[in-house]
Amino acid sequence: MTDRPGPNLTPGFVNEPGSTSELLPAEILAAIDVPPYLSTACDTALRVEPADVPDATGWARRLHARCRLSNKFTGAPCPCTCHDKEGA
Incomplete structure (x- = not known):
C-alpha cells in the first residue's frame, strides 16, 4: 500500500x-480553446x-531530455524539433 495521493488534480500528486x-x-477538451502546446522543458531549452x-x-540538451512529450x-x-532527432 502507498501513501501517495491519487490522480486527477489531487494536491501534491505527481504523475509519471x-x-x-x-x-x-x-x-471538456471539445468545449475549450486549447492553445498550442510546447513543453516547459523544451521552451526553456x-x-x-x-x-x-x-x-x-549541454544545459539545453538536458532540458530537452526532460520533456514530458x-x-x-x-x-x-x-x-x-528535438524529438525528430531522438530516433536519428
Whole structure:
C-alpha cells in the first residue's frame, strides 16, 4: 500500500511522464480553446541554446531530455524539433 495521493488534480500528486491519469475528458477538451502546446522543458531549452554562457548546449540538451512529450491535461504532443532527432 502507498501513501501517495491519487490522480486527477489531487494536491501534491505527481504523475509519471506518459501517465494519462490527469487527461481531461474529451467533452471538456471539445468545449475549450486549447492553445498550442510546447513543453516547459523544451521552451526553456530553446531559450538557453542561443545564450552566450558556458555549456549552454549541454544545459539545453538536458532540458530537452526532460520533456514530458505530451501535455498531461490535453494529450497534445510537444512539437519541438528535438524529438525528430531522438530516433536519428
